[in-house]
Amino acid sequence: MKSDLPCIPRRRFVAGRWPRPFTMIFSLAILAIGMLSSVPASTATPPAFFTVFTSKAAFEAALDAQAPNTRFNVNWDGIGFASPNSTKAIAPNTFVARQILLDTNSVSADLLVSNDNFGDLRANYAANFPTFSPKVNFKLSAAGPQKNVFVLADRVTPALSSAFGAIFTDVEKSNTSGLVFTDQFGKELGRFFVPPGANGLNQFLGVIFSRPVVARVDVLMGERGADFGDVDDVSDGGTADVVVTDDFVFQRGVVKLPTIKSVALRSNGVLGVTGIGFADGARIVINGTSHDTVNNPTAPDRRLGSIEAAAFIQPERNVLVQVVNPDGTLSKGVLFSSKVEQSDE
Ligand SMILES: [Ca+2]
Ligand SMILES: [Ca+2]
Numbered sequence: 001m002k003s004d005l006p007c008i009p010r011r012r013f014v015a016g017r018w019p020r021p022f023t024m025i026f027s028l029a030i031l032a033i034g035m036l037s038s039v040p041a042s043t044a045t046p047p048a049f050f051t052v053f054t055s056k057a058a059f060e061a062a063l064d065a066q067a068p069n070t071r072f073n074v075n076w077d078g079i080g081f082a083s084p085n086s087t088k089a090i091a092p093n094t095f096v097a098r099q100i101l102l103d104t105n106s107v108s109a110d111l112l113v114s115n116d117n118f119g120d121l122r123a124n125y126a127a128n129f130p131t132f133s134p135k136v137n138f139k140l141s142a143a144g145p146q147k148n149v150f151v152l153a154d155r156v157t158p159a160l161s162s163a164f165g166a167i168f169t170d171v172e173k174s175n176t177s178g179l180v181f182t183d184q185f186g187k188e189l190g191r192f193f194v195p196p197g198a199n200g201l202n203q204f205l206g207v208i209f210s211r212p213v214v215a216r217v218d219v220l221m222g223e224r225g226a227d228f229g230d231v232d233d234v235s236d237g238g239t240a241d242v243v244v245t246d247d248f249v250f251q252r253g254v255v256k257l258p259t260i261k262s263v264a265l266r267s268n269g270v271l272g273v274t275g276i277g278f279a280d281g282a283r284i285v286i287n288g289t290s291h292d293t294v295n296n297p298t299a300p301d302r303r304l305g306s307i308e309a310a311a312f313i314q315p316e317r318n319v320l321v322q323v324v325n326p327d328g329t330l331s332k333g334v335l336f337s338s339k340v341e342q343s344d345e
């Protein structure tokens, strides 16, 4: 069947692959520099390196040097409270103007900020969770990590970042608190843990990659997050290491991430892809090979069409559809099986 296909000039797209996820434990004051194998978004793209920081000031200086004017800070301190000594929930998009979303669930009610070191929830918490920057700090009161994703300045388009760091408060057990970085395909780029410290200690952990390869950063915030407020910390006779955070520092979303919402083979012989983050000159990729593609003039960043790509769709056969922007940024794949859709387009 393949040999019957017309000979259409096409460009081979080489999808990159990260190595197996790795785990790194570091000790204070050690600056670790490592290398990840290449993610050749294009064959000319160099490998991404990362650098681990335990000093917030050093992290900020390095990020400013690498990518000037792309750093944002969130210290939670400007959030208004109706009453003193209280804890309240904030929306995941509270800091969308700083191009970060604090949860992948847009209606999460588990993101808490406190102007009382969380002592209003449980009296003995206050001594465990002193702020780093007075007077407000942050906690995910749910099981699992707190998930950060990045957007462009339009506040909508998913984007890649190269750096994230946070102040962790009251880490007292190994391997309970830290940062997990993943790329746009959901592959883990690295997992970094904060070492145990004294009761109430604030510690910074941040990682800068040599280029924007990070689609999501998970903050691991101790144990028993779902029971926050109900369990004592390990230093108060409990069994769980309860941990909160304060300042976040990160690179805003700087590279738009093409993201597919739907794929359809139209009756006019065009393969249509809808989504967001499609740059001018984006190409539809079928099973790893990109094809001549047209951005829809009325919504160029959200709709693509390709007659050439449609020629590579075979009836009832699954193909992997992706979109690649001219800068080499590749979307996550969507499996598509042909079924001609009636359409006016
Ligand atoms: Ca603060
Ligand atoms: Ca403690």
Ligand SMILES: [Ca+2]
Pocket (backbone or CB within 6 Å): 128, 169, 170, 171, 172, 222, 233, 234, 235, 240, 241, 242, 243
């Ligand atoms: Ca603790």
